Amino acid sequence: LLDPAVGVVSDTVASLDGLPLVGELGLSDTLAPVTGLVDNVGSTVSGALSPLLGDSFTANDPNVLDPVDDVVGAATGAVDGLVSPLTEGLLGSNVVHDVLSGVTQQVDYVTDGVANITDGALGGDLLGGVLGSDGLLGGLTGGDLLGGDLLGGVLGQDGLLGGLTGGDLLGGDLLGGALGQDGLLGGLTGDDLLGGIAGDTGIVGGLLDTVAGDGGLLGGVTGGELLGGDLLGNVLGDDGLLGGIASGNLTGGGAIGGLLGDDGIVGGLLDTVAGADGVLGNVTGGDLLDSVLGGNGLVDGALNGATGANDLLDSVLGDNGALTGVLDTVAGESGLLGGGLAGPAGGLLSGDGAVGGLLGSLVGTVAGTTEPVSSGTATGAANSPVGAVSGLLHNLLG
Known part of the structure; x- marks a missing residue:
């Protein structure tokens, strides 16, 4: 890797x-040891x-x-190109060129x-050199996990933590001394410590028996059947405080019977008000309502009188009643509108009627007044108004 730099x-x-x-x-050969030193360092790092x-x-x-x-x-x-021409006379023509060429190759x-x-990470070279059997971490995972040099010395059967997992979990030296049957915590799961606390004769067991046992504080409450115990028996039993209320039937027992029974306070009050002989007895029994709505009552007499043949309505609407006489006077055969409804104007407009007589008198007067005109003497x-009126009346009445 560092050969160009060493060169x-x-x-x-x-x-x-x-x-x-x-x-x-x-000073010749003075710098020769530098070459050997750089070569050794370069080889080690590479x-x-x-x-x-x-x-x-x-390259x-x-x-x-x-x-x-x-x-x-x-x-x-x-x-x-810039430095070499300047240093050729002092260092030679190729010194700077060779140095810069070596730098370029080292970067390459x-x-x-x-x-x-x-490339190695994707192809396996890098990870193989780190995690492989001969790699950097090979001692950790070599062979089986516990068989490697490093982990084997820690987690192996003869390793640092071997006493924790050797044999069965509670059989190892360290954990066996802590969690084994004869270990530090053995008394917790055995019969000694927890047995003395939660056992039948332990601290908690004795406390619970003192409170909730048959002879305990609550024994009198729940002992025997619920209503047979001392405390609840005195309250809810047949002979207890509330026994007189709940015993027997609801209205037959003592307290409630005295309130709601037939002879109780409420029973007597209701019988006094709504009983057969009570305040409302005469109302619903027939006395008061019978005098109003009965067969001989006030309303019955009014209805019978109104619908009878010779009573109130007959005296008003009957054949000889008041209203019938009024109608006969106006519209009867001998009434104001005599003649009935058969004639066009009936008795009122007939020749002998009121209107007929009035019109006859008027026509006679007009005819007498216009006689000179109609006879031609005037x-x-x-062309006078009187003549026009006379002609009109003549056309209407004849």
Whole structure:
């Protein structure tokens, strides 16, 4: 990987040793140890990076980073063209050119190594060098998981943690001393510690028995049947505090019977108000309503009187009633409108009627007044208003 850099140093030292000035100063071969030192360092670094970047390189090997190589080559070429003519007299014609060419090749090798990382990750070289049997982490996963050197020394049967998982879980030395039957926590799951706490004769067991046991604090509440216990029996039992309320039937027992029974407070009150002999008894029994709506009551008498043959309605609407007489006087055969409805105007408009007599008198008067005109004894009478009226009445009444 670093061969171009080692070559640049070696060539530069050789060029400097060959300069006349260095020889005149007695400094020849002074820089020779530098060449060996750089060669050893370059070889060590290249070997360390070879699993990642590779160990075989060629100039101008095509890869995805070739554009970087092109940029560096163009830059070093430009510098070579500017500096080399200025240093030829002092350093020689090829010293600067060889150094810049070595720099360009070294960049090419490095970019090839970086490209090998991506190719190796996809092709298996990189991961194989890291995770393979002979790779960097091979000691962790070599053989089976617990058979590798590193993990085997930690998790193997003879490893650091072997005492935790050796044999069965509780049979190992460390966990066995903690969780085994004879271990530190064995008394928790055995009959000693938890048995003394939660057992029948333990702390909790005795406490629960004292509170809820047959002879405990709540024994009198729930002992025997619910209503047979001492405390609840005195409250809800047949002879208890509430026994008189709930015993027997609802209205037959003591307290409730005295309220809702037939002889109780409420029963007597309802019988006094709505009973057969109560306040409302006469209302619904027939006395009060019978006097109003009964057969001989107030309303019945009114209805019978209104619908009877000779009673109230008959005296008004009957044949000899008041209204019948009025109608007969106006519209009867001998009434104002005599003649009935058969004639056009009946008795009112007939010749002997009121209107007929009135019109007859009027016509007679007009006829007497207009007689001289109609007989021709008066002059100009034919064109007078009286003549016109006389003709009109004559045409209407004849």
